[in-house]
Amino acid sequence: MNLQTSPQPQLCDDTKQKTLISLADPEQICPPEPPVPVPSNEHANTYTLVSLMMYLIGVEYRHFEKHDPLLTDSFEKYDRNQDARIIRNLCMVRTALEKHHAQIRTAFMYDLKNLSTLPELIPPEAVNGLCADGIQLQNTRPHVNNYILEINHMLSNRINSVKDMFPEWVRWDYIRPLFLLPNGFKAEGVAAAGEYYHSNRNRYPYQCFINWTRDDCGNILSSDYKFVTLLYEQNGDSFEDKSLVSDACEQNMDNLYDFLERHEKTLIVVDCENSDPVKLAAALSSLSAGLKGTIHKIMMFDSDYTTAAWTTFCHMGIPSDYCTEHIVVGRIYEHKSQVDMTLAANTCREVYVNHADSVILVSSDSDYWALIQSLPGIHFLVMLEKEKSGAQIRNALRSQDHRYCFIDDFCTGATYAIKTKTLMSEFQNRLDEAVDFNANTMLEETFHSTWVKMSDKEKANFYNRHVKTMRLKIASDGQVRILLGE
Numbered sequence: 001m002n003l004q005t006s007p008q009p010q011l012c013d014d015t016k017q018k019t020l021i022s023l024a025d026p027e028q029i030c031p032p033e034p035p036v037p038v039p040s041n042e043h044a045n046t047y048t049l050v051s052l053m054m055y056l057i058g059v060e061y062r063h064f065e066k067h068d069p070l071l072t073d074s075f076e077k078y079d080r081n082q083d084a085r086i087i088r089n090l091c092m093v094r095t096a097l098e099k100h101h102a103q104i105r106t107a108f109m110y111d112l113k114n115l116s117t118l119p120e121l122i123p124p125e126a127v128n129g130l131c132a133d134g135i136q137l138q139n140t141r142p143h144v145n146n147y148i149l150e151i152n153h154m155l156s157n158r159i160n161s162v163k164d165m166f167p168e169w170v171r172w173d174y175i176r177p178l179f180l181l182p183n184g185f186k187a188e189g190v191a192a193a194g195e196y197y198h199s200n201r202n203r204y205p206y207q208c209f210i211n212w213t214r215d216d217c218g219n220i221l222s223s224d225y226k227f228v229t230l231l232y233e234q235n236g237d238s239f240e241d242k243s244l245v246s247d248a249c250e251q252n253m254d255n256l257y258d259f260l261e262r263h264e265k266t267l268i269v270v271d272c273e274n275s276d277p278v279k280l281a282a283a284l285s286s287l288s289a290g291l292k293g294t295i296h297k298i299m300m301f302d303s304d305y306t307t308a309a310w311t312t313f314c315h316m317g318i319p320s321d322y323c324t325e326h327i328v329v330g331r332i333y334e335h336k337s338q339v340d341m342t343l344a345a346n347t348c349r350e351v352y353v354n355h356a357d358s359v360i361l362v363s364s365d366s367d368y369w370a371l372i373q374s375l376p377g378i379h380f381l382v383m384l385e386k387e388k389s390g391a392q393i394r395n396a397l398r399s400q401d402h403r404y405c406f407i408d409d410f411c412t413g414a415t416y417a418i419k420t421k422t423l424m425s426e427f428q429n430r431l432d433e434a435v436d437f438n439a440n441t442m443l444e445e446t447f448h449s450t451w452v453k454m455s456d457k458e459k460a461n462f463y464n465r466h467v468k469t470m471r472l473k474i475a476s477d478g479q480v481r482i483l484l485g486e
Helices: 048-057 063-068 072-079 082-099 101-110 124-132 145-166 172-179 185-201 224-234 251-263 277-284 309-316 339-352 366-374 392-401 414-434 440-451 456-468
Strands: 266-271 297-301 324-328 356-361 379-384 403-406 470-472 480-483
Touching: 048 063, 048 072, 048 082, 048 172, 048 224, 063 072, 072 082, 082 101, 082 124, 082 185, 101 145, 101 224, 145 172, 145 185, 172 224, 251 356, 251 379, 251 403, 266 339, 277 309, 277 414, 297 309, 297 339, 309 324, 309 414, 339 356, 339 366, 356 366, 366 379, 366 392, 379 392, 392 403, 440 456
Parallel strands: 266 297, 266 356, 297 324, 356 379, 379 403
Antiparallel strands: 470 480
16 A cells, blocks of 8 residues: 555644544643533434324324424325225224214214215215225114224224334334224223213324323324333333434434535444444434435444444445445454554545545544544544543544534434344354254154154154144243144
């Protein structure tokens, strides 16, 4: 590599030779002065869960248009899913039957009306949508409650069809009952639910009829965090991981987004020993297509001592069109990592040889201050984790006009699958190590040791009935046994 012939960052005229120093004495980096206010770390709301719930329970489209932020894109995405469409239209018809119960009953009994001839009371788009999707409600004129009973049965049979539309991290056994009514298959149950709804209509979100009994909650669908918190509380549980339902604050996002907008060739370097793959994936997933285009390369510096989640991140957390390098750094001494030196050397190479004009450093390790100081013509943004970084490094970055953002503020809901995939892959590896036998060989050995004689046909029948149907039995303490089928 001939660095002398490669374009180098231009230094300012008044730039003087700097001495690389350690953060052991923070005052050398950032002399005492009036403290700079730390950016607000308030989280921003997310609306992934609530937009889906609003669609499924039948909230009118106008509320998606008026929502801040606008949720019309979410509505249109869900509306392309037939299963979601059917659930929505069934809920819309049921809400209309409950809301206008007396008027509809009178129209059925005395005006010879039916579901499709009361557009002022029953949304025609819901009735027509059900017909278009092959769902036929009764076309005679029974009591209104008979329609509600039929819809309750349909929702019970169909609600699992939208289970996979919800994130894996939210408990489906808490979501599903919202669409089902207690004792909803009997006339007395329908009547009791209707009376409760009419007496407490304002406690229901957008007055849509669901199985919700808590009072004084306001609009439970105002944000993901509020909804999931109240949902878990209604089930005697508590929701703990706020990062799944909240996003980075506006200032935190602006630091990242504005940094990428100001540069054309940004290098992202990741210290895998001091970063979280799920949090990094969350930050990358929040970028628009235009901002992603400014990223020149993503380089990850790993070791045998880091989490297997980084391997999963490489397959799932990075868009396939990114240029990536996953470098596993060996160790000369078990107690001494070579990651930081390798990262620094490769970062300098990308700057001087491949002309990266800016660097996003993903690490909370203060040792990289030397790297930042050694490239004075390059703009840095450092992605920190709050618990791993102190005020000294943040003050030092600000004093040199370098930006930072907290990587743990970005919403991890969209990247939760990395956790699941990592756990499943690692657990499968451990299963393969723990359970390693051939059933055919073991069965032949069993025949031999027991002196039991069977014809080939009898052996095949025994194998199909008892061996191929083996199952796991997991005790309350986690102890596992493999049991033969019976």
